[in-house]
Amino acid sequence: MDGEILTVIMDRLEESVPELQWIGIDEGQLNSPERPAVAFPCCLADMAYVQCDDYKEALQRVRGQITLRVAFKRLGSTNTAAPRAVRSRSMGDYSTLQAIHKALQWWDGNGMFGKLRRLSVRPERRSDLRVFVMVYETMFAD
Template structure:
């Protein structure tokens, strides 16, 4: 997991639009306090839902990566919003697209066995003014 996180962190550090990259440690779980991260941020969660034994000491691991792209605001997007404000509000999608383009198809054979492949995108509702877009990717690794 360490090598995969380091690889993903290095990929995302090349994006000037992203101010913070970290493991998802529940930074967004407390709605009462502003998270101690810089925005826009990408929080990475790595999960191995299943593995296949290859040898006595090696397993092929199916990996689920959730990249939560976090913004500290999203202005108006209603039908009465002026176009210039709407364009500014929708920049969250431009930044999310930059992150996706960096991750989709990414592969380094020293770390992962198959290219990262987007499986889904979620847009959870939140009670605070933080906007989160969760991009879920799959890949395989050997450990």
């Protein structure tokens, strides 16, 4: 696995999405029964090689997927009976997700890998935190 790719992606998020308070490798922090050792909102990254094909001697063409788990503390209600200011603050999570997307979509790590493209964004159903899983794909030689 190529830790350099994750490093440049995390650096890009740190530079481009200042609202993120913690960016690191996903080591299961959000699955701990105790309070996770992160600051919120946080972005936890991981990478998988989903397809590897022989390319040249001693090289493979790799299709990699970057998975980002973006977690927020619950700030208040989003229902229509809540005051507009409370709803607006609670819906701010979506602005952070959009900022992450703008930072990564079609970005190529300054030529380190093929352009990232978003595959999916889905919420995790949890009662303690709001967590979204964002998946991006890229190609590179390894």
